[in-house]
Amino acid sequence: MSRPRTPLFGTVNVTTMCNLDCTYCFMQPMAGEYMSASDFARALSELEQSKIFFLNISGGEPFLHPAIGDFLKLAHQKFHHVMTLTNGTCLSSKHIETIDEIIEVHNRFNVQVSLDSIDPIVNSRTRTKSSQAFSNIRKLSSLGANVIVATVVTRHNIDSICRTIEELAGYAKYFHLMTVQDVRLVDGIEADLGVSQLEQDELWREVESLGESLDVRVNTPLNYDGERGCASGAPCMAGFSHIVIDPSLAVRPCDRLVDVVVGSLKNSSLEEIWNSTELHPVLQSELPYCRTH
Numbered sequence: 001m002s003r004p005r006t007p008l009f010g011t012v013n014v015t016t017m018c019n020l021d022c023t024y025c026f027m028q029p030m031a032g033e034y035m036s037a038s039d040f041a042r043a044l045s046e047l048e049q050s051k052i053f054f055l056n057i058s059g060g061e062p063f064l065h066p067a068i069g070d071f072l073k074l075a076h077q078k079f080h081h082v083m084t085l086t087n088g089t090c091l092s093s094k095h096i097e098t099i100d101e102i103i104e105v106h107n108r109f110n111v112q113v114s115l116d117s118i119d120p121i122v123n124s125r126t127r128t129k130s131s132q133a134f135s136n137i138r139k140l141s142s143l144g145a146n147v148i149v150a151t152v153v154t155r156h157n158i159d160s161i162c163r164t165i166e167e168l169a170g171y172a173k174y175f176h177l178m179t180v181q182d183v184r185l186v187d188g189i190e191a192d193l194g195v196s197q198l199e200q201d202e203l204w205r206e207v208e209s210l211g212e213s214l215d216v217r218v219n220t221p222l223n224y225d226g227e228r229g230c231a232s233g234a235p236c237m238a239g240f241s242h243i244v245i246d247p248s249l250a251v252r253p254c255d256r257l258v259d260v261v262v263g264s265l266k267n268s269s270l271e272e273i274w275n276s277t278e279l280h281p282v283l284q285s286e287l288p289y290c291r292t293h
C-alpha cells in the first residue's frame with residue numbers, strides 16, 4: 001500500500017496535563033506542559049500546509065488549557081473536520097459558550113467524550129472521578145454538538161456496556177468501543193484489565209444488534225488481534241497516515257508511542273519530518289511499533 005505524500009490525520013496535544021488518572025492511560029508518565037498560543041498556530045499552519053484532512057485536538061485533557069476556547073475557534077476556522085477529544089469533566093460555562101459560538105458560525109462541533117460506564121461506580125474503577133462526563137454529554141448534545149462516546153472495554157465495565165449505550169442513545173449517535181491496550185512504559189495493563197476474545201466477540205454481536213434497534217452507530221474493533229492490532233481497532237497507521245504534535249512541538253507517529261519522537265517543529269518542517277529516515281523503523285516494523293518494545 002502506498003503511503004500518502006503527507007499525513008491524512010493530525011493530532012495536536014495541547015497539554016499533557018490531566019485532572020484524571022485513568023488506570024490504563026497510555027499518556028503515562030504525564031509531564032505538566034501546555035502548548036503556547038504561538039506554537040499552536042505554528043502546529044496548525046504546518047498541518048494546513050500538509051493539507052491534512054482530519055484534525056484531532058487532544059491531550060492530556062484539552063479543556064484544562066487556559067486558551068482552549070481560542071484554540072478551538074482557530075482550528076475550526078482552518079479545518080473542516082475537527083474532533084476534540086475530552087474526558088468531559090472540565091467543561092466550564094465559558095467553554096460551553098465558545099462551543100455554542102463555533103456551532104453558530106460553522107454549524108458543526110465534533111466532540112469525543114470518554115466514559116466507560118453510565119454507572120458511576122463502574123466508571124470510577126478505570127476512569128477515576130469522571131461521572132460528570134454524563135451531564136456534559138447532555139449539555140453538548142443540547143447545543144447541537146456531534147457527540148461520540150468513547151468507551152474502553154475492560155473486565156470492569158463489560159457487563160454495563162449495553163446499558164450505557166441504551167441510556168446515552170438520546171444524546172449521542174456514535175459509540176466508539178475500544179479494547180484496552182498495553183501501555184509502553186507500564187507493565188501488564190491488558191493482562192490486568194483485558195477481557196477474553198470470546199467475551200469480546202459476544203459483546204460485539206450484542207452491541208451490533210443493540211445499535212440497530214436504537215438507531216445509533218456502534219463502532220467496534222474489527223478482527224482484534226492482541227499482537228498485531230491497534231486499540232482503535234484499525235491496522236497500525238503510525239507515521240503512515242497519522243502524525244501527532246505535542247505541546248513542546250515534538251512530533252510523534254502515534255499517540256500511543258509516547259517515547260518515540262521523530263522530530264521537532266522547532267527546527268524542521270512537518271514535511272521534512274514526514275519524509276525523514278526517523279520514521280523508517282516504525283514504518284518497516286513487522287508488528288505495530290507499540291508492540292515491539
Ligand SMILES: C[S@@+](CC[C@H](N)C(=O)[O-])C[C@H]1O[C@@H](n2cnc3c(N)ncnc32)[C@H](O)[C@@H]1O
Pocket residue numbers: 018024025026027058059060061062085086087112113114150151152178179180181182183189231
Ligand atoms: C489519551 S485520551 C486523551 C483525551 C481525553 N483526556 C480523554 O480521556 O478522552 C484519548 C483516548 O484514549 C483512550 N485510552 C487511553 N489509554 C488507553 C489504553 N491503554 N487503551 C485503550 N484506550 C486508551 C482514552 O480512554 C481516551 O478515549
Ligand code: SF4
Pocket residue numbers: 018019020021022025026027059060061087127
Ligand atoms: S482523562 Fe484521558 S488523558 Fe486523562 S488520564 Fe484519562 S485517558 Fe488519560
